[in-house]
Amino acid sequence: MSDSFNALVARKDDSYACAYETLTLDDLDAGDVTVAVEYSTLNFKDGLAISGAAPIAQRHPLVLGIDYAGTVLESTHAGFTAGDRVVMNGYGASEYLHGGYAERARVSGDLLVKVPESISNAQAMAIGTAGYTAMLSVMALQKNGPAPGDGPILVTGAAGGVGTVAISLLADLGYEVIGSTGRAQESEFLLGLGATGILDRAELSDKGKPLQKERWAGVIDCVGSHTLANAIAQTRYDGVVTACGLAQGADLPSTVMPFILRNVRLQGVDSVQAPMSRRLTAWDRLAKELDLSKLEALSFDLPFSEVLSRAPEILAGNIRGRAVVDLS
Numbered sequence: 001m002s003d004s005f006n007a008l009v010a011r012k013d014d015s016y017a018c019a020y021e022t023l024t025l026d027d028l029d030a031g032d033v034t035v036a037v038e039y040s041t042l043n044f045k046d047g048l049a050i051s052g053a054a055p056i057a058q059r060h061p062l063v064l065g066i067d068y069a070g071t072v073l074e075s076t077h078a079g080f081t082a083g084d085r086v087v088m089n090g091y092g093a094s095e096y097l098h099g100g101y102a103e104r105a106r107v108s109g110d111l112l113v114k115v116p117e118s119i120s121n122a123q124a125m126a127i128g129t130a131g132y133t134a135m136l137s138v139m140a141l142q143k144n145g146p147a148p149g150d151g152p153i154l155v156t157g158a159a160g161g162v163g164t165v166a167i168s169l170l171a172d173l174g175y176e177v178i179g180s181t182g183r184a185q186e187s188e189f190l191l192g193l194g195a196t197g198i199l200d201r202a203e204l205s206d207k208g209k210p211l212q213k214e215r216w217a218g219v220i221d222c223v224g225s226h227t228l229a230n231a232i233a234q235t236r237y238d239g240v241v242t243a244c245g246l247a248q249g250a251d252l253p254s255t256v257m258p259f260i261l262r263n264v265r266l267q268g269v270d271s272v273q274a275p276m277s278r279r280l281t282a283w284d285r286l287a288k289e290l291d292l293s294k295l296e297a298l299s300f301d302l303p304f305s306e307v308l309s310r311a312p313e314i315l316a317g318n319i320r321g322r323a324v325v326d327l328s
């Protein structure tokens with residue numbers, strides 16, 4: 001490859017716009033590791049950044065793409081040498097650092113994780129930030145939370161990137177998992193991942209009572225708003241609810257009643273600034289616990305040239321599972 005490479009760049013002059021551009025290494029951030037990016041993904045947050053629906057990109061021009069996997073080309077960082085396979089999740093990529101929608105990235109090695117041996121770079125991005133967030137959510141749920149056999153776990157946004165991986169992980173850990181989805185046509189797919197039941201998301205979408213019939217030993221919520229409020233209101237005594245997303249909305253129209261009368265615990269999940277030790281645990285557990293054969297069913301290839309045009313689909317909730325972007 002010549003010095004120049006293809007990238008999807010956000011600019012804000014008179015107005016905000018994204019376009020494919022040709023960059024050189026001089027356009028990249030300072031950093032002690034240069035990576036040949038092989039794969040990235042299309043996440044909900046990428047959809048927000050590309051559309052400008054939320055102010056994700058905080059400096060301009062900026063290479064978008066919140067995650068990537070690739071191979072180290074050059075490194076002066078003690079932890080990495082040329083040829084190492086690495087993954088980057090969040091840590092400001094596509095916000096204030098150049099991200100993964102480019103064939104090259106340069107970054108501090110302090111922000112990179114080595115891809116576990118048993119996972120290919122393509123698989124690392126089939127897992128991607130969504131799968132890594134799903135594992136962070138499972139870890140948060142398990143911390144003093146329900147054990148398999150304690151009762152059903154509700155996963156909202158079930159057919160999305162986080163939801164599909166969360167269902168797969170929880171089912172393989174032995175939990176009874178109920179997936180809440182608005183896409184009835186995906187029910188068979190979700191049952192195939194290990195869900196034991198499907199709930200129509202419409203049952204959770206509207207304002208509900210502060211305390212409802214106790215149903216869930218735990219919840220992994222990707223949706224926020226009324227869905228999260230209803231899920232909390234339906235959580236059993238001592239149950240744990242994790243909140244990572246805002247696909248329905250960023251609001252939380254709830255009351256304190258489930259917390260003060262049922263001892264329910266609400267645990268936030270952030271992948272972007274998660275400390276390195278938690279990232280390493282999450283990727284190690286993904287390597288050991290995620291059934292990679294299911295990854296093929298829950299991911300599909302998205303040509304880099306189509307990222308821009310297909311971004312609105314993820315905001316509309318029309319992307320099933322994980323979109324893997326091939327930049328190799």
Ligand code: NDP
Pocket residue numbers: 043044045129130133156157158159160161162163180181182183201205222223227243244245246247248249269270271272314315316317318319321
């Ligand atoms: P996806 O778009 O792949 O999945 C989101 C799912 O939410 C959709 O598939 C849909 O599921 C459901 N959904 C969409 N709109 C609505 C709605 N109006 N009401 C109810 N449900 C809805 O996104 P990801 O799985 O990648 O991410 C899920 C959420 O987690 C996003 O909000 C994302 O921003 C957030 N996130 C947060 C991270 C963090 O660090 N905290 C990291 C990664 C993601 P279905 O079709 O099954 O109903």
